[in-house]
Amino acid sequence: MKALCWAGVNELAVQEVPDPAILNRQDVVVRVVASSTCGSDLHLLDGYVPTMMAGDVIGHEFLGEVVEVGPDVRERRVGERVVVCSIIGCGRCRNCRAEMWSLCDNSNPDPGFLETLNGHATAGIFGYSHAMGGFAGSHAEYIRVPYGDVNAFPVPEGVADANAVFASDAVPTGWMGADIAGIRPGDVVAVWGCGGVGQMAIRAAYLMGAERVIAIDRFPERLTMAAERVGAETLDYEKVDVLDALKEATGGRGPDVCIEAVGMEGHGTGAQYAYDRIKQATRLQTDRGLPLRQAIHACRKGGTVSVLGVYLGFVDKFPMGAVMNKGLTLRSGQQHGQRYIPMILDRMSRGEIDASHLLTHPMSLDDGPRGYELFKNKEDGCVRAVFTP
Amino acid sequence: MVAKRSIAVAALAAAGVVAVRRARAHSGLRPGPAEWFAVTVACDPAELSAANRPDALAELAEHHEVRITPAPGGRGTELAVRSADGSVRERVRAIKQLLETGEVLRVEGQPEGHRTVLGRAALPVTRQLMRRGVR
Numbered sequence: 001m002k003a004l005c006w007a008g009v010n011e012l013a014v015q016e017v018p019d020p021a022i023l024n025r026q027d028v029v030v031r032v033v034a035s036s037t038c039g040s041d042l043h044l045l046d047g048y049v050p051t052m053m054a055g056d057v058i059g060h061e062f063l064g065e066v067v068e069v070g071p072d073v074r075e076r077r078v079g080e081r082v083v084v085c086s087i088i089g090c091g092r093c094r095n096c097r098a099e100m101w102s103l104c105d106n107s108n109p110d111p112g113f114l115e116t117l118n119g120h121a122t123a124g125i126f127g128y129s130h131a132m133g134g135f136a137g138s139h140a141e142y143i144r145v146p147y148g149d150v151n152a153f154p155v156p157e158g159v160a161d162a163n164a165v166f167a168s169d170a171v172p173t174g175w176m177g178a179d180i181a182g183i184r185p186g187d188v189v190a191v192w193g194c195g196g197v198g199q200m201a202i203r204a205a206y207l208m209g210a211e212r213v214i215a216i217d218r219f220p221e222r223l224t225m226a227a228e229r230v231g232a233e234t235l236d237y238e239k240v241d242v243l244d245a246l247k248e249a250t251g252g253r254g255p256d257v258c259i260e261a262v263g264m265e266g267h268g269t270g271a272q273y274a275y276d277r278i279k280q281a282t283r284l285q286t287d288r289g290l291p292l293r294q295a296i297h298a299c300r301k302g303g304t305v306s307v308l309g310v311y312l313g314f315v316d317k318f319p320m321g322a323v324m325n326k327g328l329t330l331r332s333g334q335q336h337g338q339r340y341i342p343m344i345l346d347r348m349s350r351g352e353i354d355a356s357h358l359l360t361h362p363m364s365l366d367d368g369p370r371g372y373e374l375f376k377n378k379e380d381g382c383v384r385a386v387f388t389p
Numbered sequence: 390m391v392a393k394r395s396i397a398v399a400a401l402a403a404a405g406v407v408a409v410r411r412a413r414a415h416s417g418l419r420p421g422p423a424e425w426f427a428v429t430v431a432c433d434p435a436e437l438s439a440a441n442r443p444d445a446l447a448e449l450a451e452h453h454e455v456r457i458t459p460a461p462g463g464r465g466t467e468l469a470v471r472s473a474d475g476s477v478r479e480r481v482r483a484i485k486q487l488l489e490t491g492e493v494l495r496v497e498g499q500p501e502g503h504r505t506v507l508g509r510a511a512l513p514v515t516r517q518l519m520r521r522g523v524r
Contacts, residue, residue: 015502022496051519053512055502072491092489094464096433106486107496112522124494130515136499146494296478 001387002389004139004368007021007149009047012369017057020136020144025072028148030064032086033139034165036359036386037061038086039195040310042128043264045372048287048312051113051130059139059387060126061169062085063161066152067142068301070296072237075149082152083345084145084170085337088135089125091150105357107146108133117313122334139368141389153341155351165386166196166355167344173308173335174200174261175344180209180331181257181306191232191253192291192296194222196358196384197308198261203231203353205257214249216242216291218267220382230356238269246298254300263309272317275353279316289315305333361385425456428485431465434458436488445484453477456468475521482520 003017018347020029038061043049043109057264063083076082088108089101089204096104104123108114113131124146136143155164174197183189188206191198194217202213215232223234235245258386264287267273276288295305296319305328323330343364347353360383362373371385410441437457442450446468449455454471470481483493494514504512 001500002503007503013502017500017502020500021498023498024492026490026492051515053504053508053515055504055508057500057502090486090494092431096430097431106490106494108495110484110516110519112519113521130512130519134496134499134516136501140500141498144499147490280441384405 001141002365003096003136003141004059004365004387005054006044006052006056006058007054010045010296012045012058012372014368015055015368020142020311022068022070024146025070026147026149027070027151027208028066028073028076028145029068030062030082030143030145030152031067031238032062032064032138032140032143032163032389033066033081034386035059035062035140035365035373036168036196036332037168037171038166038384039197040128041372042277042314042376045376046265048264049129053218056127056129056135057140058127059137060128062086062126063165063168064138064143066148069148076152082253083155083164083167083341084144084152085137085172085218085237085341086272087334087337088133088146089150089338090147091338094220094370096338097149099336099339100333101307101336101338102337107245110134111119125334131313135223137279139365139387141365144238150338153345156345159296159345159348162359162386163348163354163356164345166200166358166384167341167348169335169337169356170358170384171197171344171353172337173197174202175204175340176335177201177259177261177306177308177336178204178210178257178332178334178387179216179340181259181287181304182208183257183338185250187213187256188250188253189213189257190209190216191259191261192216192266192295193218193261193309194226194232194234195261196355197232198259198356199226199358200353201259201261201308202226202232205259206231207347207352212249214255220380222378224382225357225383227254242294242313243298250300252304255385256296256300257301257304257306258295258375259306259308262291262309264288264311264315266309267329268294276316285316287313287315289318291319294317296328299326299328301326302328304329308335310334325370358384359386362388364389425469425471426481427467427469428481429460429465429467429490430485432488434466437466437468443484443487445480446488449477449484450479475517479521500513
């Protein structure tokens, strides 16, 4: 079959690879119908995730049709249209049972690297390096899904592929960012990053009762999309001082909740940004942290900062003084998608959540390398390129 | 160029890991190599004791000191093995997986594209190292 493979730093190639097979009795095999680019893939492309190897199939946000089920699969059936959570859970360990699926004890068979780096390993992720389990990704014609009963969710009839594909990652991640922040009716929420995850966090914040949501980015088309499609007020950080603007917009208090949906390769302006770029380029720090520092600085006293952007290792100049002295709550995590996906699909079928506008560039899998170029450089207004094999 | 950069990234990552381990070793939290390797299994202690225990655990107990204790707060059972080398750690993880999920998750045999000569040689070694962990 065809698959999009990582071939080196900033190098992708469509290659012929063997078809997947059932490797464990609870596996299902899915014929991929739609597989999305995701901002977190850019860290793989740019070489910041060290356990990638040439030949790894990438991609983790996808939808398809079940074509084969293992002998111990009880719920899934051949022919079902399913969306699969990008992060793999076993459904039986203590963390999965507590609905903290991305902390699964069993879905990452090769936990050593993360145990050394972080103290403990987290769940396996499709197409996201050998540190995250070395699972083949979804930018392919077929994919093997472990623990099929708990990771693949039937899509209700009437929810289009272009909408449902984002129930795999962008929507539940955004939802979780708002959920773990404990948004209350009347809250003012600020969201850094107007990509797919940021926009879905904005939508979730409103559904949870936020009175105002202020979105921060620099790309005009993304700011426009955040305003028109999910109703955010917007700030272009290249045109205004974000900290001043947020204080002014909140009567000096600062936002009640600050959601960071950017991650380790965030952009910014000024000397702090230049400092981060140099330190990351020379590998003196692994992750750039300007939007995160800004979110902490902006947040109201006693507020909550919710970190959705992917970080791998270490951020320098982390403002712990602000966290401590302002009594902030810091929440974070990879998405616990399985907790939210059934509810999200239900809301999609009722028209309460629509993510289909994120799909700006439907493309053939053959054009995968070009799709990532458009996505990475935000060319042609690209928010998400989604591949069909 | 790309290959060189990849190697440089890998080398720096390895250096980072060594630095973390050194910092940890000097932090006073861990004076020497850990004697016990422990996991918590979501099961009743009775399932890991006496005749009920799985064969893999019985075999392990033939050659290693094994400690089974109830985990606090109803969190299942703590399974600890003394003087666990890499292969023993892999077996302990497998026992936990088998008891909790009914299978030991496999990743060998998945689709993969063109590996470099170096990559083809390095993958099994890297995978084994990551499966067992460094201690």
